[in-house]
């Protein structure tokens with residue numbers, strides 16, 4: 001993969017990656033949760049040429065006072081963004097530690113229909129004990145138990161997406177049948193902690209399967225299309241990428257860029273007076289657009305893309321849009337998205353065959 | 367037909383409200399006609415919502431069913447099926463509409479209040495005060511097979527759970543004081559810490575201790591709809607609902623009796639008896655003349671009730687499989703089989719099939735009807751048929767006499783089934799002064815002329831705790 005074009009994703013939750021980012025936002029706090037703000041940032045990302053926008057989430061407030069404690073659900077935001085844009089991919093963060101996989105599967109399949117094949121899913125884990133109370137469920141404690149819930153939740157969602165074959169709706173006037181029930185399938189999933197019957201209530205998503213992104217240490221590689229890997233330096237990222245075992249690997253990169261008004265370092269220092277920028281063990285670049293372009297050029301030899309986490313969306317997104325993406329484009333370091341293509345196609349991933357249809361073909365061939 | 371004299375009716379100023387119910391599962395949506403479009407393509411949803419908005423409708427409405435219907439253990443394959451998750455779909459429609467309310471049917475059994483309340487708040491904020499929630503209950507083990515907890519709720523407990531669910535949801539929606547969020551980045555905190563209240567609720571169904579993550583929208587709370595016809599359902603509505611999605615909108619006397627029953631129940635719980643809007647589901651078939659409308663109705667019924675569908679409906683009535691019979695032949699000679707469980711899910715049980723069947727036999731004999739014709743004429747009668755002006759007169763009578771507050775229209779064709787209602791019927795209603803000529807508010811609550819949410823009224827006006 002040396003020096004090939006990168007897929008660029010950007011995380012656009014709240015006002016940015018820094019907990020105090022709201023203090024440098026270009027809008028007042030009471031505008032954060034408005035549809036205008038949401039559509040506005042997504043449109044800037046789309047016009048800048050990003051492949052994908054991700055939207056973080058969780059059932060508990062995103063921060064503790066004095067920082068933002070409000071956040072609209074990522075699936076709802078993603079659906080709104082999908083209807084406000086035309087080409088960019090959209091991936092909400094959804095944890096299945098407590099949520100119902102049947103609901104999650106329906107919501108995400110619906111998002112793929114709404115966006116006409118531009119949807120992805122960032123699988124997250126919920127490790128805060130209070131979250132269990134939100135769901136009225138006993139705590140899922142410890143990494144092993146959480147990984148079990150993630151694994152089973154993704155399996156169920158993926159099986160449900162296949163539970164309608166692509167052409168299950170036949171509208172056969174001759175036989176009076178709307179559906180071909182032979183092309184609908186019970187998934188009959190039985191895991192360690194629950195069972196799900198199926199089939200889905202939402203027809204198969206346009207992409208067949210949404211693009212599933214996640215951390216390889218919490219979701220089995222076989223269930224992921226894209227691994228999100230971390231590491232504070234290039235060597236660690238390269239190591240994680242090499243062992244990910246997924247079709248694609250994106251590196252997590254936090255950025256605080258120089259703007260016409262202040263350097264990245266000055267902006268970070270300003271915000272650090274209020275709260276500290278949580279260390280997630282990710283690559284972090286504080287500096288100029290040119291430095292970021294150089295870092296991304298280096299990364300292009302070890303990963304397929306990056307997910308950028310801007311310090312302050314209102315400050316960093318314009319620099320990304322006006323300086324970084326054009327420079328990457330000049331150097332042929334960024335993939336181009338074509339209108340009308342699915343997120344899978346943009347990422348160079350195939351549309352998966354339906355497991356049940358494939359099984360039926362095998363059956364026939366015997 | 368004579369027009370209702372506006373001075374001669376109990377509610378001379380009453381206005382008609384329209385919602386549109388985009389049905390996801392049913393045989394009433396014609397799928398076989400050349401102009402019947404996709405039930406899942408986002409363009410269909412956009413088209414219906416925008417047409418409704420052009421017709422100044424109050425609401426766009428989605429139903430819910432969390433398991434595909436089956437008959438005798440096999441997936442039912444005759445009807446339209448397959449639909450998006452309602453709140454997700456409506457959040458997308460929030461981006462492409464400006465006025466119309468967006469109502470999600472979401473059940474209180476296979477959801478948890480903190481999660482669902484947050485999703486609905488999100489929809490309310492994204493639509494700037496246009497969200498509604500049709501609270502339904504699902505208590506069958508059969509739907510439970512798709513969820514972690516399985517089938518678990520006794521029939522008797524479902525409205526109890528629904529009520530407590532709503533109590534928790536309202537507490538979460540009320541958790542932020544208005545103006546809690548700072549108006550400037552220079553403020554000491556993003557929100558005033560004392561303006562966001564933790565919700566602590568301990569009850570028979572839920573144990574919640576949680577900081578809500580969202581402020582109220584401009585309409586205060588999502589508008590609460592209720593659909594369920596039992597005494598418990600009606601009492602639940604009287605205590606909690608802003609709108610009832612009823613099944614009493616075809617026959618005037620039946621609609622009026624239902625409305626009077628609801629008003630009685632409202633007074634009994636100490637609410638004003640005009641506090642709830644009643645919007646029955648209905649189909650509207652329009653023709654240039656009465657004869658043309660009836661001819662159109664005949665064509666529509668034949669599309670909706672195919673021979674196979676007729677045998678399915680008759681089979682549910684008789685209680686055994688009739689799929690090998692001739693739908694165009696006579697009614698089955700056998701008596702119906704009455705069983706505890708009829709093996710079909712997602713459809714209504716028939717209370718007394720023996721007497722229904724003998725009534726069908728008598729009428730079919732008198733009219734010379736085949737089995738299919740009997741199903742068409744004697745099955746549930748739905749909707750209104752007529753000319754734009756005749757329908758406008760009829761609806762004026764319904765609303766001005768207090769039998770309904772409007773209708774939740776179920777188009778028989780997607781996505782164009784609302785066009786003639788909007789283009790032909792709405793102007794007639796406007797001419798009679800019974801329908802708005804422009805949106806006068808921005809929120810669903812304003813469109814419906816509703817008061818403040820129940821938990822936000824002065825204490826003196828609040829109902830006694832249920």
Ligand SMILES: Cc1cc2nc3c(=O)[nH]c(=O)nc-3n(C[C@H](O)[C@H](O)[C@H](O)COP(=O)(O)O)c2cc1C
Nearest residue numbers: 429430471502503593594595596599611612613647
């Ligand atoms: C007009 C109407 C529409 C309904 N739509 C739905 C629906 O979309 N999803 C659902 O689960 N239940 C729906 N219901 C069912 C009710 O919520 C309720 O569960 C059912 O009517 C049984 O309750 P009851 O005994 O009070 O009537 C609907 C009921 C009515 C009358």
